[in-house]
Amino acid sequence: MSDTLFKPLELGNLKLPNRIALAPMTRARTTQPGDVPNAMMAAYYAQRSTAGLIISEATQISSQGKGYSFTPGIFTEDQIEGWKLVTDAVHKAGGHIFLQLWHVGRMSHQSFHADGKPVAPSALSPDAQVWIVDPETGEGGMVDCPVPRALSEAEIKEVIQDFRKGAANAIAAGFDGVEIHGANGYLIDEFLRRSSNQRTDAYGGSQENRIRFLREVTEAVADEIGAEKTGIRLSPYITQRNMADDEIIEVILKAATAMNDIGIAYIHLSEADWDDAPIVPDHFRHDLRKAYSGAIIVAGKYTQERGEKIVADGLADIVAYGRPFIANPDLPRRFAEGRPLADFDPATLFGGTEAGYSDYPAAAPAPETV
Known part of the structure; x- marks a missing residue:
């Protein structure tokens, strides 16, 4: 076994003990009403604090930015106080944790928006589904997204300020930093691609305009x-x-390159994790290293061996x-x-109790050798 993943790393102003991160994963365990983080979530994250870095589940920066039931927010005082339970528990266990800031854009449901949009x-459909809990039955399921507006x-400028405020709130809640969610078809990613951005103003058209947001x-x-x-x-x-966009x-x-100029701590590549997903070619990875000099995180169906190799390479x-x-x-x-x-257990991924969440045991201690 290689020790590649167990070498320390300086990330921004943090000293990480290893190169293993907990990837952001939606688990939908917040307290209702209010999408408030809770003690159950604190236990879950603290259990995983031996990761060099924890990246929290995606967390909406505003009510407008919500797209799934029971996902946490970072825009109310109750949510900030709830997240303090999590960060305190992680830090007490010796861990480091970033909050992932999220605006889902068109990946949402009409029930979260006063005008249903x-x-x-x-105004282009994602032709996709989000996980929504039926308020009458309490059961969750996947439902179609409506066409957005x-x-x-002026609203774009307000969203930018929502991201700023979300970051400030995250630090107030005790996080070591934030990760901006610019991937997977959510709002920032929607601005980057011609398939979802057909604007003719300063935020659409040219590649530079699509990067502006x-x-x-x-x-x-x-x-x-x-930074x-x-x-x-x-x-x-x-x-x-x-x-899909052949310019992406x-x-x-x-x-x-723009992120390098700002000097942020890392770029996190979300790589598809389904069986027939496209392969990320090495030439892109080399081009990314040329464009950006900070740390690079990768995620997407990595085994220990694949993880060791990509870091070693x-x-x-x-x-x-x-x-x-x-x-x-x-x-x-x-x-x-x-x-x-x-x-x-895939049946317990979204919503529920400690079952399938914080009740997975650690491995038994290794037997003592004589």
């Missing part, structure tokens, strides 16, 4: 809390949710694990000791 760069330029959000967040406490998640090769790789690399600095961390709260230890990994 999610917002987006343009286009944001005005991402750049202005990142500048606002970095100005508020410091060294700021990361961004991008998904260059993901095409689902009507996001060029756009992402230009965006990476110099194409990533941190590997984020999602599903393996669900049923293996002590994943770094299992990697270090060559322990087998437990399987998670």
Whole structure:
């Protein structure tokens, strides 16, 4: 076994003990009403604090930015106080944690919006579904997203300030930094792609205009809390949710140059994790290294071996694990000791109680040798 994943790393102003991160995963366990983080969530994250870095589940910056039931927010005092339970527990356990700031854009449902319309760069359907809990039955399920309405330029400026305020609130809640969610077909990603952005103003048309929203959000967040406490998640090769665009790789690399100029701590690549997903070619990874000099995190169906290799090859600095961390709260230890990994229960991914969430046990202690 290689020790590649267990070498320390300086990330911004943090000293990480290893290169293993907990990937952001929606688990929908907040207290209702109000989408408030709670003690159950604090226990869940604290159990996984041996990760070099924890990246929280996606967290909406406003009521407008919500798209799924029971996901947490970071825009009310109750939510900030709830998140303090989480950060206190993680720090007490010796961990580091960033909050992922989220605006879902058109990936939403009419029940979350007074006019029944999610917002987006343009009024184009994602042809996708989100997870919604029926208020009458209490049962969750996937439902179709409606056609959104286009944001005005004035509203875009308000969203940018919502990101700024979300970052400030995250620091007030005790987080070590924030990750801006710019991937997977959500609002920032929607601005980057011609398939979802058909605007003719300063935020659409040319590649530079389509990058503008991402750049202005990142500048606002970095100005508020410091570039060294700021990361961004991008998904260059993901095409689902009507996001295919043959210019996106060029756009992402230009965006990476902009992120380098701002001086943020890291870029986090969300790589598709389904079986027939597109492969991220090495030439893109090399081009990204040329465009951006900060740390690179990768996530997407990585095994321990694949993670060790991409770090050893110099194409990533941190590997984020999602599903393996669900049923293996002590994943770094299992990697270090060559322990087998437990399987998670997919039926308990979204919503519910401690079952399938914070009740997965750590591995038994290794037997003593005589």
